Amino acid sequence: MPKIEVNETRCKGCQLCTKACPKQCIEISDTFSTTGYYPAKLAKQDCCIGCGMCFQVCPDIAITVFR
Amino acid sequence: MAEKVLMKGNEALAEGAIRAGCRFFAGYPITPQNEVPEYMSWRQEEAGGAFVQAESEVSAINMLYGAAATGVRAMTSSSSPGLSLKQEGISYMAGADLPCLIVNIMRGGPGLGNIAGAQGDYTQATRGGGNGDYRTFVLAPFSVQELANFPKKAFELSEKYRVPAMILADGILGQMMEGMSFDFEPVDPKTLPQPCWAIGGKHADRARNMVFSYALGEGELEKMVLKRAERYALIERDEVIYEERDTQDAEVLIVAYGISARASIAAMNIARANGIKAGLLRPITLWPFPSKRIAELSKKVKAILCVEMSMGQMKVDVDLSVKNACPVYLHAKPGAFFPVAEEIAIAIESALKGRKDQLFNIEDLAKKAENKIYAVNNPVCKEGALL
Amino acid sequence: MNAITKRPSSLTQAQFHYCPGCGHSVVHRLVAEVIDELNIKDRAVVVAPVGCAVFADKYFDVDSIQGPHGRGPAIATGIKRAKPESIVFSYQGDGDLASIGMAEIVHAAARGENITVIFINNTIYGMTGGQMAPTTLVGQVATTAPKGRNEKLQGNPINVSEMLAQLKSAKYIERVSSDSAPNIIKAKKAIKKAFQNQLDGVGFSFVEVLSICPTNWGVTPLKGLEFLREKMIAQYPLGVFKDLTVANKEGK
Numbered sequence: 030m031p032k033i034e035v036n037e038t039r040c041k042g043c044q045l046c047t048k049a050c051p052k053q054c055i056e057i058s059d060t061f062s063t064t065g066y067y068p069a070k071l072a073k074q075d076c077c078i079g080c081g082m083c084f085q086v087c088p089d090i091a092i093t094v095f096r
Numbered sequence: 097m098a099e100k101v102l103m104k105g106n107e108a109l110a111e112g113a114i115r116a117g118c119r120f121f122a123g124y125p126i127t128p129q130n131e132v133p134e135y136m137s138w139r140q141e142e143a144g145g146a147f148v149q150a151e152s153e154v155s156a157i158n159m160l161y162g163a164a165a166t167g168v169r170a171m172t173s174s175s176s177p178g179l180s181l182k183q184e185g186i187s188y189m190a191g192a193d194l195p196c197l198i199v200n201i202m203r204g205g206p207g208l209g210n211i212a213g214a215q216g217d218y219t220q221a222t223r224g225g226g227n228g229d230y231r232t233f234v235l236a237p238f239s240v241q242e243l244a245n246f247p248k249k250a251f252e253l254s255e256k257y258r259v260p261a262m263i264l265a266d267g268i269l270g271q272m273m274e275g276m277s278f279d280f281e282p283v284d285p286k287t288l289p290q291p292c293w294a295i296g297g298k299h300a301d302r303a304r305n306m307v308f309s310y311a312l313g314e315g316e317l318e319k320m321v322l323k324r325a326e327r328y329a330l331i332e333r334d335e336v337i338y339e340e341r342d343t344q345d346a347e348v349l350i351v352a353y354g355i356s357a358r359a360s361i362a363a364m365n366i367a368r369a370n371g372i373k374a375g376l377l378r379p380i381t382l383w384p385f386p387s388k389r390i391a392e393l394s395k396k397v398k399a400i401l402c403v404e405m406s407m408g409q410m411k412v413d414v415d416l417s418v419k420n421a422c423p424v425y426l427h428a429k430p431g432a433f434f435p436v437a438e439e440i441a442i443a444i445e446s447a448l449k450g451r452k453d454q455l456f457n458i459e460d461l462a463k464k465a466e467n468k469i470y471a472v473n474n475p476v477c478k479e480g481a482l483l
Numbered sequence: 484m485n486a487i488t489k490r491p492s493s494l495t496q497a498q499f500h501y502c503p504g505c506g507h508s509v510v511h512r513l514v515a516e517v518i519d520e521l522n523i524k525d526r527a528v529v530v531a532p533v534g535c536a537v538f539a540d541k542y543f544d545v546d547s548i549q550g551p552h553g554r555g556p557a558i559a560t561g562i563k564r565a566k567p568e569s570i571v572f573s574y575q576g577d578g579d580l581a582s583i584g585m586a587e588i589v590h591a592a593a594r595g596e597n598i599t600v601i602f603i604n605n606t607i608y609g610m611t612g613g614q615m616a617p618t619t620l621v622g623q624v625a626t627t628a629p630k631g632r633n634e635k636l637q638g639n640p641i642n643v644s645e646m647l648a649q650l651k652s653a654k655y656i657e658r659v660s661s662d663s664a665p666n667i668i669k670a671k672k673a674i675k676k677a678f679q680n681q682l683d684g685v686g687f688s689f690v691e692v693l694s695i696c697p698t699n700w701g702v703t704p705l706k707g708l709e710f711l712r713e714k715m716i717a718q719y720p721l722g723v724f725k726d727l728t729v730a731n732k733e734g735k
Contacts, residue, residue, distance in 0.1 A: 032484070043504035043697075043704040049664050066503070084488040085664035088508040089499055094488045120565045146564035150557065151590035158554035158587070162530070162561025165548050170565065184551050192548075295546035296566035298526045306540050308531075308549040 031079025031096045033071050039091035040068035046083035046092060052076050055083060100277045106131035106270040108244035109199065109263070110139060113171055116248035117283035118197065119145030120170035122159035124152055124178060127211040128267035129201035132173040153178040157185030157198075164189060164196035165307040167294030169251050169285060173199035175267070176217050177208065179225070186260060187226030191309025193293075193324070195254035197247060198232070199263045201270035204432030212432035213267030215354060215405035221264045222383040222413070229321050231328050233261035233335075234382040236353040240274035242380075248280055253335060255291070257327050264382060266405065268355045268434065337380040338389060342368070346375025348448050349393050351414050352403040353379045356435050360403045363440030374444050382410070387417035394421040399447040403440055405429045408456070423447070426456045491515035493524050495544045504704025506661040506694025507535055507603060511542050513671040514572070514601060517678050518545065527570045528562055530555045532584075534576040535609040553584020556591035559598045570681055572599040577618040578608040581643050585617075588647070595652030595686045599677045602643065602689065605696040606715060613699030617641045620718055624701075640718055644691045648724035654686040656725040660693040662711045666721075676728065684733035693719055 033055070040062060046069050047055045054076035055069050062068045069092070071077060079096035103111070110132045113121075121140055123133035133149065140147035146163070150156035156172050163170040174182060179200045189196055202217050204210040224230045233253050237243045246263050254261035290297075295305045311317040342364060343349060352360040357378040367374040377393060379386050394400060399422055402411040408426045418424055427443035429435045443454035452460070490496075493515035499508040518527050524545055531539040533552035540547030546569075550558040555573030563571045580588050580602050591598065607625055608614040615625035615632055618640050622631040632640075648656045655677060659670035670692055677688035693715050695707035702710065 039498060041503035045504055045704050045708070048705055048708070079487065081488055082664040085667045086509070088501065088503075088505055090490050090494075090508075090512055092488070093486050095484045096487045120561065122561065148560060148564060148594075151586050155554070155557040155587050155590065158550060158557035159561035159564075161550060161554075162548065162558035162563075163565040164561075165558075166562055166565040166569070168565045170561070185554070188551055295548055296526075296528050296562050296569040296571075298568050299546070300525045304544060304546050306547045306549075308540060308547070310537070310549060 030075055031077045031094070033077055033083060034093045034095070035069050035071070036091045036093070037062040037068045038064055039089045040066060041089055042066035042068055043088060044069070045086045045088070049082045049086040051080060051082060052078060100275045102273055103240055103244070103276050104131060104271065104273045105240045105243045105265070106201065107135045108240045108276055109247065109270070110135035112244035112278065113197065113247035114139050114143050115278055115280070115282040116169065116251050117285040117288055118169045118171050118247065118251070119143065119285050120160070120163035120168050121145070122148040122150050122156040122163070122172050123174065124150050124156050126175045126178045128203055128213065128270050129173050129175045129199070131270070132199065132201070153181035154184060157182040160196055161185050161189055161194070164194045165192070165294065166296035167291040169197070169288070171197035171199065171247070173201065175201050175203045176205050176214070179217060179220065183226035186232065187224070187228055187230065188309050189260045190224065190230035190232060191228060192307045193258040194260065194307065195251065195258055196260050197250050197254065197263065198260060200265070202264065202266045210432050211267065213269070213271070213355060213405070213434070214432040215266055215356065216409070216430065217264065218382065218404070218406055218409035221262055222385070230324065231259065231383055233259055233331070235261065235263050236380060236382050237263065237265050237269060238354050238357045238378065239276070240269070240272065241276040243269060244276050245279050248283065257331055259327065259331065264354070266355050267432070332384040335381065336384045336386050336388070338386040339378040339380060341376040341378070343375035343377060343393060345373050347373045347398045348375070348444050349397040349400045350374060350376045350403055350444065351379070351390060351400060351410070352376065353382060353410065356403045356405055359435040359437050360440055362437035363444060366437060366441035367444045370441070370445070372444055372448055385413045385417070387413065390414060390417040391419070391421070394418040397422055400424045401427060401443055401447040403427045403435055403443070405433065405435065427454055428456050491519045493518040493527070493544050494542055497541050499542065500538060501535065502698040504695060504697045504707060505535070506605060506692065509661045509667060510601060510603060510670070510692050510694070511539065513667070513674050514574070515543060516671065517675045520675065521678055521682065523570045523678070523682070526568060527572070530559045530562070530571065530573040532575040532579040534579045536574055536576060536603065537610065539574050553579050553582070554587055555579070555584065556587040556596070556598070556600060560591055560594070560596050563596060563598050570678065572601060572678070574601045575603070576609065577602070577604045577606065577616045581617040581641050588643070589650070592647045592650045592653040592687045592689065595654070597681055597684060597686050599681050600689045601674065602691040603694050604643070604691055604719065605694040606640070607696050607699045609696050609699055620714055642719060644689065644724045647689055652687060653689065653725055654727045654731050655680050655688040657723045658691040658693065658719060658721050660711065660716065660721055662693070662695070662708050680728055685728050685731040
């Protein structure tokens with residue numbers, strides 16, 4: 030099953046990926062990252078289709094897509 | 097030694113730069129330096145270099161910034177108002193520790209001034225001129241011969257210390273024709289080593305290089321400025337160039353550079369014929385300034401006479417060197433007016449005998465002005481009120 | 484399972500200092516991917532501007548030079564003319580390029596310099612704190628136009644791409660947007676072409692990328708995207724304004 034990994038030290042919680050995801054798999058954490066942001070996270074199991082849209086819009090190259 | 101030929105100052109300078117290995121030139125038209133870009137426009141192509149006529153002096157100096165960063169011997173030339181515009185790029189190059197050559201064929205100022213030769217940019221040239229804590233080498237030729245041969249010297253000094261170099265000449269030198277010869281073999285740029293800091297080109301064999309003048313981390317900029325200050329101190333210790341004439345027995349020492357020094361040599365001879373022992377110290381590097389030698393001589397002479405085509409800009413450096421060891425006088429021809437040997441000879445005599453003829457005195461100038469300045473609310477406001 | 488995305492090798496590992504959602508870093512990634520794909524890392528030179536992208540030299544793992552405000556195209560000219568084998572790109576924002584650097588960009592295009600220019604248009608001065616730019620939309624609020632840009636006092640925005648396209652020696656001019664994944668993929672295609680053109684000796688190539696500046700617009704990144712799509716594209720239509728690529732390839 031495809032998935033994404035969010036590098037929490039790079040993510041600045043801009044939320045652009047949450048809107049870019051065609052399946053709305055991504056949500057924002059409710060806990061701070063070590064850099065002081067609410068980072069994005071893959072919220073739903075078996076949701077990601079590995080399309081890479083979130084990677085495209087992520088300004089901080091914080092997302093790695095696996096397929 | 098090459099044969100002696102007749103050449104115009106600006107063209108001799110351009111050819112001298114080419115022979116020194118200069119392979120990039122960017123400039124913008126301004127009188128009285130136009131022959132430099134005109135000459136470069138065909139000569140660079142012939143030599144396999146690049147010539148760009150920029151849209152402004154600002155752009156030209158930034159093209160130089162880019163070219164100099166690649167490690168090629170690169171130059172720009174302009175004249176006084178153009179140099180004002182170039183200060184941005186000169187400051188950046190000083191901050192990025194890049195060697196390069198900037199030529200100023202000075203004309204009258206301030207503002208548009210006129211197009212005749214002048215020396216009014218002394219302070220701008222010797223104090224850095226742009227923003228921040230920096231210096232540039234300033235070489236002051238006084239003949240077409242020196243205009244032709246100084247570019248090589250300037251490039252070598254600039255590269256050795258990674259400090260921009262300037263040749264500061266005046267419109268008279270730039271425009272006059274004189275017999276000259278090149279005292280060095282042409283430099284093949286291919287024989288010059290590629291500097292380790294240079295950017296550009298294809299470089300699979302080295303790590304990337306960064307050229308920049310900023311340092312935002314706490315204390316980083318201070319470190320950069322201090323490192324540069326160390327080099328400046330070394331330059332002031334080791335790279336001072338000057339010429340002396342008849343200083344051995346001199347009772348009046350003339351300090352003059354560039355075209356003013358030539359008139360001063362003639363004046364010195366007149367003075368000697370009249371029984372006054374005059375000598376000349378001609379600074380060739382205006383920065384670093386020959387302060388040490390002037391200080392030594394100031395203890396031996398009765399007076400020092402500064403001759404310059406500006407209102408005592410160089411005299412400030414002489415005053416700082418002399419530290420009141422002897423009186424220092426000023427004979428000035430501001431506003432792009434050529435110094436005359438006979439008048440300088442009178443000034444020499446005045447300096448020796450404490451007279452005022454042909455000398456400028458600050459107190460006298462102030463007195464002249466005090467009754468002439470019209471307040472803004474003065475009902476009489478006519479043309480020339482300030483004159 | 485394999486990673487299908489990666490950080491391009493032409494970027495350093497440095498963390499971008501840009502604000503959350505900023506378009507600069509997206510474009511940085513695209514440029515770096517293009518440098519990787521064209522295999523020009525050992526001859527690329529970035530000319531970093533003054534503005535938010537001043538530290539572009541810290542991010543691109545290639546030779547770099549940081550220049551005075553707006554002078555990027557002049558510096559790029561100097562590098563390219565002195566070392567023609569270099570692949571030089573000037574990366575500039577709208578204050579840098581369209582205001583203080585207008586002369587430099589126009590004349591680099593007019594001379595047909597064989598360089599690549601990446602122009603980030605977010606309608607505002609970012610680094611200095613949201614002042615009005617030449618690209619600010621009429622009615623758009625800026626810290627130096629607190630009541631919004633007034634057409635009567637401050638005129639209308641400058642459409643740089645359309646303007647440069649008038650110049651005969653400008654060979655490739657395209658405006659793209661960084662607002663969505665499909666548009667970002669299109670933007671990369673344009674950027675790649677602008678670099679390929681330089682390799683092919685085509686001449687002056689220019690890509691304008693519309694970008695959001697949530698911080699200085701005073702909105703969230705997601706709201707910023709709405710502004711870009713609804714307001715910016717109306718003023719700055721996307722598309723190719725000039726493409727003389729084929730006719731100008733060296734040897735054709």
